[in-house]
Amino acid sequence: MTRGHSELEYVVLGVVWDAQPCTAYAVRKVFVESPSSHWSGSAGAIYPLLRRLQRQGLLRSRVRRGDQRGSRLFQLTDAGRAALRAWLQPPLPSASSLMSVDMLRVRMRFFGALPARGRQAVLAEAAQKLTAQLEVVRADAARFKRAGDTFAYLMARGAVLSVRAQLAWLREAREQLRSGG
């Protein structure tokens, strides 16, 4: 509990908290089906991680009765809840790690390496892909709202605002590059 856990470990703790009692497989699905691809939810990550958290006393599990494949149901211990809360509470990490990471933004810095003609094409494709993604996260948000899941909704809502900001930024960039900035 005291030593530093990875961000994924805390998120998994959160996922279990949200769905307990649940199997490792169910935890994986959350990542696999998430519109973000930051974590893959690979078996090689999730199964060892859950065992680790259990060994540390943050999770406990029981074998589902009458299940021949030995599938385990996980839930948080008191220590697990405490760890999750401690992660959520201040002090938050530094502002620089609070800031979101945007691979498109990173690329923009090197647009000078592209012939001027190609730049518009990239921005156009990015805008097109993000517009489609906007629909995905919007649908996500709507679904959570209907389900009355306030916090999942707020998360998805954050994604909506974020993608919108990216699109606004792309419009600005296209404008500036068109006028030969």
Added chain:
Amino acid sequence: MTRGHSELEYVVLGVVWDAQPCTAYAVRKVFVESPSSHWSGSAGAIYPLLRRLQRQGLLRSRVRRGDQRGSRLFQLTDAGRAALRAWLQPPLPSASSLMSVDMLRVRMRFFGALPARGRQAVLAEAAQKLTAQLEVVRADAARFKRAGDTFAYLMARGAVLSVRAQLAWLREAREQLRSGG
């Protein structure tokens, strides 16, 4: 050139392109001094990476004459420029990896695990930290604009819009939680 490089490898290629001829140390500084902490710019990452890129023919280097410590100046080869361009050009990665990653957003999903009292405190601290960060990236943008570096400016400008979107989202969340969403 054909095999998949990591995102960091491409970014390093871009950094060298932008500053060539430059030392590995100068490349590191760009990451160390960046307001984002996504890559640390650690020696253990940068030095082997540069050697790798050179071995693959994307970079070439020469020892700075009259330099007793054997410090090397790197620059892109034709293949390096081509690789950089190929990375920037369509087809871009999937929309889900184009979407930015936000650790604050992720945390929000599990706010239900926090006593209602603590939630406002977290949002307040986050808003405070991001407001400070907004100044940092704004200063960055202004600096690049003054220097006439259009693309660095646009990158920083993207960061500004992104942090603003995060702040707007936080306001929305505080509003909704205050009114007992």
Added chain:
DNA sequence: CCGCTCATGTAACTGGTTACATGATTTA
């Protein structure tokens, strides 16, 4: 009974991290 989903896991790898270590050059 076939195929899909549920379910659990391992093995090899990789792309980073921190920490350590050394020495040259510049500046106060």
Added chain:
DNA sequence: TAAATCATGTAACCAGTTACATGAGCGG
């Protein structure tokens, strides 16, 4: 001349990845 910065690197580690492998349960 001492301290800070420039400059290069290695070693141990770690948290994830992909790919592989196995098998139970269930719906058509």
